[in-house]
Amino acid sequence: MxxxxxxxxHEWITLDGEVGTIGITKHATEMLxxxxxxxxxxxxxxxxxxGTAGVVESTKAAxxxxxxxxxxxxxxxxxxxxxxxxxxxxxxxxxxFFKLKLKDKSELDTxxxxxxxxxxxxxxxx
Amino acid sequence: xxxxxxxxxxxxxxxxxxxxxxxxxxxxxxxSEGIVKEHNITRNKSGIFDVSHMGQLFIKYSNDITDKLQxxxxxxxxxxxxxxxxxxxxxxxxxxxxxxLIITRMKxxxxxxLNAACKQNDLxxxxxKLNDQNxxxxxxxxxxxxxxxxxxxxxxxxxxxxxxxKFMNGENFSFKNNEIFITRSGxxxxxxxxxxxxxxxxxxxxxxxxxxxxxxxxxxxxDTLRLEAGLCLxxxxxxxxxxxxxxxxxxxxxxxxxxxxxxxxxxxxxxxEEGVSKLRVGIKPETRVIARESTKIFDxxxxxxxxxxxxxxxxxxxxxxxxxxxxxxxxxxDTKVYLEVRGKKVPANVCDLPFYKKxxxxxxxxx
Numbered sequence: 001m002x003x004x005x006x007x008x009x010h011e012w013i014t015l016d017g018e019v020g021t022i023g024i025t026k027h028a029t030e031m032l033x034x035x036x037x038x039x040x041x042x043x044x045x046x047x048x049x050x051g052t053a054g055v056v057e058s059t060k061a062a063x064x065x066x067x068x069x070x071x072x073x074x075x076x077x078x079x080x081x082x083x084x085x086x087x088x089x090x091x092x093x094x095x096x097f098f099k100l101k102l103k104d105k106s107e108l109d110t111x112x113x114x115x116x117x118x119x120x121x122x123x124x125x126x
Numbered sequence: 127x128x129x130x131x132x133x134x135x136x137x138x139x140x141x142x143x144x145x146x147x148x149x150x151x152x153x154x155x156x157x158s159e160g161i162v163k164e165h166n167i168t169r170n171k172s173g174i175f176d177v178s179h180m181g182q183l184f185i186k187y188s189n190d191i192t193d194k195l196q197x198x199x200x201x202x203x204x205x206x207x208x209x210x211x212x213x214x215x216x217x218x219x220x221x222x223x224x225x226x227l228i229i230t231r232m233k234x235x236x237x238x239x240l241n242a243a244c245k246q247n248d249l250x251x252x253x254x255k256l257n258d259q260n261x262x263x264x265x266x267x268x269x270x271x272x273x274x275x276x277x278x279x280x281x282x283x284x285x286x287x288x289x290x291x292k293f294m295n296g297e298n299f300s301f302k303n304n305e306i307f308i309t310r311s312g313x314x315x316x317x318x319x320x321x322x323x324x325x326x327x328x329x330x331x332x333x334x335x336x337x338x339x340x341x342x343x344x345x346x347x348x349d350t351l352r353l354e355a356g357l358c359l360x361x362x363x364x365x366x367x368x369x370x371x372x373x374x375x376x377x378x379x380x381x382x383x384x385x386x387x388x389x390x391x392x393x394x395x396x397x398x399e400e401g402v403s404k405l406r407v408g409i410k411p412e413t414r415v416i417a418r419e420s421t422k423i424f425d426x427x428x429x430x431x432x433x434x435x436x437x438x439x440x441x442x443x444x445x446x447x448x449x450x451x452x453x454x455x456x457x458x459x460d461t462k463v464y465l466e467v468r469g470k471k472v473p474a475n476v477c478d479l480p481f482y483k484k485x486x487x488x489x490x491x492x493x
Contacts, residue, residue, distance in 0.1 A: 033346070034162040036439035037414045037446070055468065057416050059161040059346055059439055084414070085162075 004092075005108055006117035007068035009050070012092060015108065020069060023096040024056070024087070027121040033058040035087045040076040040098055047073065047100065049107050054097055056087065069107040071100035132178035133268045133325035137332060141342050148345060149242035151179040156344035164347035165441045168314055172274040173343035174335050181245030181263040182322055183238040183252070187231070191256060195236065198255050198389050199229065200370065202380035206231040211294045211309050213378045216240075216248055221369035221393030224251060226360050230296050230309060237296075237307070237322070239269070241360045268328035272340055273318030273351075280338045281308075281319055284331070288319060302327055314348070315355025315482055353447060354440045356408060356479030362419055363406060363435045363449055371397040372451065374406045374479075404432065405457040408479040409448040409465070414439070415472045417448045417465040424464040424471065431456050434465065440481055447481045448474075 004014045010028035013020045029035065037057035047053045047067045054065035076098045080086050087095045102108075112120060130151045138145070143154035154176065156164060167173050185191055192203045201214040208231055216224040225244040230237040240248045245263055253261045272281055278289045285299045288308055296309030304324050312318035323331055336342065349359070358364045364373045371379075371394060384395060411417055421434040437448035448465070456463060459478050464471040 033156065034160050036162070036441075037416055039415075057439070059350055059441075060155075062416065062418070088160075 004114060005068070005111035006114065006120075007050075007066065007111055008120065009066040009068070010121070011066060011068045013068050013108070013111070015102070015105075018101050019074060019099050020071065020102055021096045021099050022053075022067060024065060024091055025117070025121070026091045027125070029088050029091045031125065032056065032063060033060055035084045037062075038080050038084045038087060038097075040081060041067075041073050043073050043076055045073050047071065056084070065097060067100070068111055069100070070103040072103075073098050073100050075099040130179075132176055133328040134176045134178060134270075134332060137329050138176065138342065143342075143344065146345070149179055151242060153179060154342070154344040156346045157342055159341070161344070161346035161350065162441045164341070164343045165350050167341050168274045168316060168343055168347060168351055169442050170275070172272060172276040172280050172340040173314075173347070174332055174340050175271040175273065175343055175348055176268070176332075177271050177320070178268040178325075178328070179242035180269055181238075181240035181242065181248065182267050182269060183240060183245075183249065183261070183263050184232075185236045185238070185252075185256070185261065187233075187235050191236070194256050195229075195252075196383070196386070196388060198251065200379040200383050200388050200391070200394065201229065202382050203229070203231070203236075205382075208233055209295050209297055211296060211311060215370055215375075215378065216244075216251060217388060217390040218366050219390055220367070221371075221390040221397065222366040223360070223364050223368060223370065223373070224248060224366060226358065226364060228309075228311065232296075232307070239320075243361060266325055267322050268325050269320060269322050270328065270332060270335075271312050271314075271318060271320045272335060273312045273314040273316045273343075274340075275317060276339065277316070277318050280335060280340050281321075283338045284334045291319070293317075301331055306331075313355070313357055314351035315357070315480060315484065316351070349436075350438050350441060353436050353438055353449065354442055354480065354482035356449070356481060358406075358449075359436060368406070368451070369394060369397055369402070372402045372404055372406065401454060403454055404451040405454050406435070406449060407452050407457050408477040408481060409434065409437075409450055409452075409463065409474050410477045410481070411446045411448065411465060411472050411474040413472060414446050415465075415467050416446050417467055417472065417474070421448070421450075422466045423450060423452055423474075424466065425456055426462060426464070428464075431463065442482050445481075449479070452476065 053067040211230040291310040306323040417437040423432040432452035434450035461476040
């Protein structure tokens with residue numbers, strides 16, 4: 001997935017036309033540990049780049065989920081709310097968090113590509 | 127201050143532990159399996175816990191020592207049988223708790239197991255009470271717990287005859303020609319044992335338990351296990367400003383000591399006779415939202431009536447669970463309350479403790 005971009009807050013986004021799918025990275029789930037609770041934004045709500053757009057809780061602590069770009073939430077993944085352990089199992093695939101209609105595609109330019117993110121994740125965890 | 131390590135540190139490292147600082151010690155929070163799996167391993171099979179950071183204090187037995195200890199502990203020590211253990215508290219003048227502990231009457235001494243974060247303060251209090259400045263925590267010993275339904279069989283394979291021990295009883299055994307002391311006890315809600323043994327054999331002992339089928343478990347799962355079992359964590363669910371009565375731990379005060387004199391006994395007696403204004407209860411949120419420590423509790427009319435002291439997700443009950451202090455008028459089981467989490471009021475219900483209950487041992491031990 002070469003068109004996947006990553007944020008410093010450990011979210012990923014893939015773009016399909018005007019709609020971006022957003023989730024948290026495998027690296028994020030490894031840092032969090034077992035996720036036992038997820039809260040997602042409401043469908044139809046508007047979120048701002050770098051603003052909170054959900055919460056995940058592990059057995060250890062709660063962490064905010066940020067949106068890497070601005071836009072309107074068009075779909076949420078209820079299956080991760082019902083079974084948050086899916087986030088640990090498949091964070092960069094089936095356990096996406098929400099889809100949003102991008103307000104400004106140029107915001108994607110501020111994000112990292114896979115290679116840059118892997119390097120960033122490695123450095124920030126060492 | 128240098129961060130301390132237990133004798134099992136290198137073994138934890140070898141098993142890919144993630145470490146956290148806890149009470150001045152570098153302790154494993156989890157291993158590669160993760161907290162939920164480690165929790166389930168303990169509930170379904172057997173888990174090993176390094177609790178060597180806890181203080182092991184040995185005091186030579188005498189009638190005079192018994193009398194003096196009874197002035198600071200609300201436990202009937204005079205009727206404590208040799209090899210018997212009791213859960214007790216180091217009491218404060220106001221009826222609060224300096225520490226919760228396990229005291230065991232050994233043949234010619236008492237063994238007291240103290241919480242890591244409290245042990246130096248406890249030691250000073252006990253030294254002063256006994257007027258013995260030479261008293262010290264034994265740092266040459268490790269403390270290992272093995273917990274879970276298969277633990278009895280696994281430990282029996284390493285130390286013969288341990289399975290004859292009854293709940294809250296201990297005895298001397300040997301391992302590789304070293305004397306070790308084992309009690310049938312623990313803090314997970316499972317059948318299990320706690321083993322006090324010399325540091326020099328700690329790693330080889332734990333390695334044997336692993337080879338017989340047990341697994342190292344970190345402090346993360348220890349916390350979810352003890353919370354499901356409704357057990358208090360000192361510094362969170364109990365402290366210097368909560369009495370054993372308020373903490374709903376009145377059962378741990380020996381009946382024949384209620385009218386006796388010990389530090390804080392006046393306050394305890396008063397609370398038992400007149401009732402308390404706040405009480406520790408179990409709380410179950412109606413959703414999966416986790417109510418962490420310090421979460422405010424409200425009644426249906428939006429009055430603040432208490433605070434959560436521990437909260438997590440309980441893997442065995444598959445639900446969010448919490449404990450906290452609530453005004454006594456709202457402490458009845460099934461009372462509807464609201465927890466304020468991230469600005470929202472989450473409905474919850476007061477519930478009985480423990481959240482998770484299983485019979486400790488069938489046959490050979492009575493709980």
